[in-house]
Amino acid sequence: MKLKHNNIIRSLALCCCLFVFSAQRVSAQDSTNAEAQITLTFGEQDSVKQAKAVVTKNHTPLKGVDVVFLIKKSFGSLPLGDAVTTDENGEAVADFPTDMPGDHEGNITVLAKVEENDQTGELLASKVTNWGVPTTVKDKFDQRTLWSPAANAPIPLVVTVVSLVALVWGIILYMLSQLVKINRLGKA
Amino acid sequence: MEPVKIKLDKSNQLLTDLMPKKFNASGKLWVGVLLVIVVIGFYAYIRQLQKGLVVTDMRDFTSWGIYISNFVFFVAISLVGSLVSAILKLANVRWRTPLVRISEIIAVAAIFFAAIIIIVDMGRPERFWHLFAFGRLQSPILWDVIVITTYLVVSSLLLYIPLLPDIAICRDLTPASLKFKKWFYTFLALNWRGTSQQYALIHKCINVLAVLVVPLALGIHTVTSWLFATTYRAGWDSSNFGPYFVAGAFQAGCGGVIAVTYVLRNHYNLKKYITTKHFDNMAKLLVLLSLVYLYFNINEYLVPGYKMKTVDGEHLKSLFTGHYAPLFWSVQIFGMVVPIVVMLFKKGRAPLPVFIVSLLVVVGAWFKRFLIVVPTLLHPFIPIQNVPASWHTYMPTWEEWAITSASLAGALLVITFFVRLFPIISIWEMTEEQQSPQIDEQTNLYEAQA
Numbered sequence: 326m327k328l329k330h331n332n333i334i335r336s337l338a339l340c341c342c343l344f345v346f347s348a349q350r351v352s353a354q355d356s357t358n359a360e361a362q363i364t365l366t367f368g369e370q371d372s373v374k375q376a377k378a379v380v381t382k383n384h385t386p387l388k389g390v391d392v393v394f395l396i397k398k399s400f401g402s403l404p405l406g407d408a409v410t411t412d413e414n415g416e417a418v419a420d421f422p423t424d425m426p427g428d429h430e431g432n433i434t435v436l437a438k439v440e441e442n443d444q445t446g447e448l449l450a451s452k453v454t455n456w457g458v459p460t461t462v463k464d465k466f467d468q469r470t471l472w473s474p475a476a477n478a479p480i481p482l483v484v485t486v487v488s489l490v491a492l493v494w495g496i497i498l499y500m501l502s503q504l505v506k507i508n509r510l511g512k513a
Numbered sequence: 514m515e516p517v518k519i520k521l522d523k524s525n526q527l528l529t530d531l532m533p534k535k536f537n538a539s540g541k542l543w544v545g546v547l548l549v550i551v552v553i554g555f556y557a558y559i560r561q562l563q564k565g566l567v568v569t570d571m572r573d574f575t576s577w578g579i580y581i582s583n584f585v586f587f588v589a590i591s592l593v594g595s596l597v598s599a600i601l602k603l604a605n606v607r608w609r610t611p612l613v614r615i616s617e618i619i620a621v622a623a624i625f626f627a628a629i630i631i632i633v634d635m636g637r638p639e640r641f642w643h644l645f646a647f648g649r650l651q652s653p654i655l656w657d658v659i660v661i662t663t664y665l666v667v668s669s670l671l672l673y674i675p676l677l678p679d680i681a682i683c684r685d686l687t688p689a690s691l692k693f694k695k696w697f698y699t700f701l702a703l704n705w706r707g708t709s710q711q712y713a714l715i716h717k718c719i720n721v722l723a724v725l726v727v728p729l730a731l732g733i734h735t736v737t738s739w740l741f742a743t744t745y746r747a748g749w750d751s752s753n754f755g756p757y758f759v760a761g762a763f764q765a766g767c768g769g770v771i772a773v774t775y776v777l778r779n780h781y782n783l784k785k786y787i788t789t790k791h792f793d794n795m796a797k798l799l800v801l802l803s804l805v806y807l808y809f810n811i812n813e814y815l816v817p818g819y820k821m822k823t824v825d826g827e828h829l830k831s832l833f834t835g836h837y838a839p840l841f842w843s844v845q846i847f848g849m850v851v852p853i854v855v856m857l858f859k860k861g862r863a864p865l866p867v868f869i870v871s872l873l874v875v876v877g878a879w880f881k882r883f884l885i886v887v888p889t890l891l892h893p894f895i896p897i898q899n900v901p902a903s904w905h906t907y908m909p910t911w912e913e914w915a916i917t918s919a920s921l922a923g924a925l926l927v928i929t930f931f932v933r934l935f936p937i938i939s940i941w942e943m944t945e946e947q948q949s950p951q952i953d954e955q956t957n958l959y960e961a962q963a
């Protein structure tokens with residue numbers, strides 16, 4: 326009986342070893358793809374701001390890979406022109422517009438993306454630069470607008486309505502006072 | 514100011530003719546029919562309270578049905594108070610005197626039921642006070658609430674203050690044995706003794722209210738039109754809506770006062786006071802108002818009809834040639850064109866034709882409000898998709914008809930009971946006219962012209 330048990334344990338141990346070995350092989354294949362990399366840098370040439378993406382695989386530059394430059398928006402991304410193909414140095418360069426609105430400090434998140442490439446798969450790099458035009462977001466929540474809560478009605482509207490109501494109801498109260506006067510005159 | 518001397522004995526023919534009278538058989542039948550309609554409507558409203566607005570045919574798209582159509586109709590009718598009491602007064606039109614109180618009670622009854630029908634339209638009526646407590650000043654709905662409340666108060670004052678001397682007559686002529694009736698008139702008469710100071714105060718109040726009520730009347734219906742015009746919807750998106758609504762309101766109100774005047778004149782035998790000349794004049798006024806309203810209608814439909822923008826076009830096609838065409842053309846022809854044509858002729862301005870035409874105007878005015886409210890709601894900018902088939906159309910349920918009919922019957926009941934309790938033609942103003950030589954001269958001149 327003991328012999329049988331030992332055989333079963335050995336068989337299970339062998340299966341586990343085979344499973345771990347095969348898993349390591351798959352992992353090795355993935356890491357081969359993962360060695361394709363994209364890096365994003367910013368620079369200036371002849372006073373023109375440029376975003377530069379470098380695509381490598383196993384530290385070797387890849388030529389002929391289409392790179393799309395994008396600017397991250399609140400929802401989705403804005404393409405920065407057409408896709409740019411990498412040269413023999415694995416570099417793709419896109420001119421950066423000078424009027425792109427950024428956050429209040431002018432920061433913009435730029436993305437460099439390779440889509441569905443046989444050699445690299447999908448690659449994505451992102452980096453923040455302060456090349457954007459600083460924009461001030463007006464927070465209208467506490468402002469007096471027609472669409473604000475009741476407490477934040479526009480002052481001219483409040484003044485107009487309150488004045489009209491006060492005027493008309495003032496006259497109504499005056500009329501009521503005249504009725505009281507009529508009543509008193511009758512008593513006298 | 515000289516006080517008006519009114520003889521409180523049988524020799525005063527005005528008292529014999531104009532004091533309120535008990536209902537005769539037809540009067541009782543009339544009240545009975547109206548009460549039955551009110552009771553049925555009340556039962557329907559209880560069902561609506563129990564089950565919610567699901568008993569109506571109002572759904573996501575047609576969220577305003579005949580309740581709101583009826584509300585706009587009531588607001589429109591109520592403008593007649595300012596027309597006869599104020600505008601004709603300020604224009605120094607003497608013949609208006611017998612019609613003033615009739616138009617004022619119509620105005621008060623109409624605006625009162627306009628307010629009630631708004632509460633009926635609310636899914637949670639117990640939250641009505643939220644409008645005042647939490648209303649946003651930016652919303653035209655709150656403006657409407659303010660202006661309706663104000664107009665109701667001013668119209669009530671314009672009815673009540675000139676009524677004081679006549680209430681005092683009722684008080685003085687009511688036997689002491691009728692204790693409650695005596696107390697009722699005494700309470701309302703505010704110790705009226707008919708002194709010159711009291712008359713001076715009354716005249717001052719009437720003058721001030723007459724000036725005040727005109728902008729208020731324009732305001733109430735203009736703001737009501739803004740409930741529609743401030744939304745971006747086909748058929749409502751018009752900068753013309755304010756004057757369009759006001760013109761329609763004066764026309765409907767004028768029709769209403771003529772119809773009620775005719776019934777009261779015949780039922781209470783008031784032909785001596787409400788003459789054929791009154792109908793002739795009111796008919797001419799109605800022609801003028803109908804022409805103005807026709808002009809606004811042409812503007813409202815012809816200009817968008819010329820452009821036929823996508824959704825506007827669909828909406829207009831449903832009115833001109835589609836589902837609502839029979840109703841639309843009936844309203845335009847019988848509610849506007851026919852009255853103008855008939856009353857252009859002298860024979861058409863006799864009491865009976867004017868009465869019939871006025872009924873056409875009033876009925877046309879009600880359905881006109883339906884055509885303003887409902888077809889637009891059935892033509893939203895985003896197509897109606899993936900909803901139950903019944904949501905594509907609107908056909909009021911029996912509960913809606915019952916409640917709406919009850920509100921109309923209720924307004925008529927208010928007028929009926931008012932006539933039962935108070936003189937419908939002002940006795941003191943008629944006496945004042947008889948005692949004033951200046952007015953006599955004008956009246957004689959006017960009768961000679963007639």
